Amino acid sequence: MKRHTACILTLTAVLFLSACGEADAESGLFYEASGIRPDTVLLSVDGREVTARRYLYWLACACDYIAGYYDSGDGIQWGDTVDGQTLEEYARGQALESAALYATVENWAEDYACTLTDEDRTAMDREWAARVAQYGGEEAYLDVLSRMGLDRTEAEAISGDYYLYRHLYELYCTEGSQLAPAEHDLETFAQEQGYLTVDHIWISTADADPADPEAAAACRARAEEAFSKLNGSADPLNDFAVLAATYSDETDRDQHPSGYTCKAGDGTLPAACEEAVLALEEGQFSGVVEADDGFYLLLRKPLDLDAVAPDYFDALLQAAADSAEVSAARAYEDLNVQQFYDGLQQARAAQRGSGEGAS
Known part of the structure; x- marks a missing residue:
């Protein structure tokens, strides 16, 4: 299993997800799977709250990855170990890492006054239109997104983080800025x-x-x-x-x-x-x-230090996420990964059977 540290790939993997309508406080796939209200705060990363809606999205992604590689047809054996971790530990760790990474992007953007621009929002609208066309209409695309457990607010927040990341990187590349690497730091990192x-x-x-x-x-x-x-x-x-x-x-x-x-x-x-x-x-x-x-x-x-520069920025961002002060709520500690994923699969199957989509 690969450790999820290449943050630009993480960020672009969910780029431009957007949906219409917001989930009610006690509805949606993740609530059905976990019984946890989507607006419940599960984690705090350097003071930034991470709700169940956000964390469970990353946990679902991690579980789907595991299912693709480690379910041979008899179900996932969550107690099996790979590289010294059980599959349950791996899923929790990956979800936590993704949640901390995105929270760090948002914290940095706030600290360095990086915000979404009109051009960003226009680009997101263009991509939304392209995705709708790709899936044969808005209803069909919304149905795909709803099976990912995304509502409009959360999906747009994830999408927006990609643009915040880009603005942070532009600031990092600006000589004399607060984020610009100190003299020789990039060369030292490369060596x-x-x-x-x-x-x-x-x-x-x-x-x-x-x-x-x-x-x-x-x-x-x-x-x-x-x-x-x-x-x-x-x-x-x-x-x-x-x-x-x-x-x-x-x-x-x-x-x-x-x-x-x-x-x-x-x-x-x-x-x-x-x-x-x-x-x-x-x-x-x-x-x-x-x-x-x-x-x-x-x-x-x-x-070629210019070719190394993106990796150094990602390393700085990942290091900040790894060293962030994380506090967890009781609901996070009590969450059973196997039960959550079993419930998620059942909720997805019920949704497919009913033909329901996002609204």
Whole structure:
């Protein structure tokens, strides 16, 4: 199971959800599943209240994820352990992490005077219209949203947090602002996390017949030809890009004009390539490196701090969420995940059977 820390992915995962009508105090899927009123405050994150409506939405998302991966047809075995956690503990932890993250976005937005703009609301309206068209009408889309337990107020709040996140990031990128990183902090973060920037020429063996040694040999010969030209160049750093345009089988080079910035060990590079790059100084290039998917020539470039900047912002935001002071109400402590999810599934089935949607 992957730890849910990439906050921009979290934020965009529920982008532009909106629905018409608000749930009554004692109605809706989550109330039916838990018996907890939607407006009940379950948590406080650095003083910001998190209602049952918000927390149970994240808990439902976590349970749905678990059901997709760990229910083999006999139901979820909530006591099973993965990575030292029971599935119930994992679901609670993921829901709490998401709730704390969103609350932190809202707290930061308040602290740094970031608010939704007219342009934000116009963009949300456009996306709403696109979603309605995608699902064949507003009623059909509202039915989908109602099965997610969302009313208009909560769905728009979640959507709005994405825009608040964007404004916070813009402030972070503004030199001299309250959120701008201090001098050398970004560079220190990049070094501690093992970031590196690399360009490569990749000769793919994907189309080579594994049973035909001559096919692989032809690919290697092509890579060696490119290396020979690079090694004989008077300006190899400049000519690397020129040779890549001629020899590389990469299809998205235009999207990475400055090379690829990644963390060592994150799987972006084949293991053999990563080992070769780490042995290079900035400005040095490798010989031909063989990997499972082909042959590579690698150029280690100066670290692209602009490419690291979004990750550092996310790390700062996640660290703030992780260290937030969280207090929990008795209703949160007493919530049984298995009972909640069983009740949620029953409520969803009843809703599908009745053909009811949001109103």
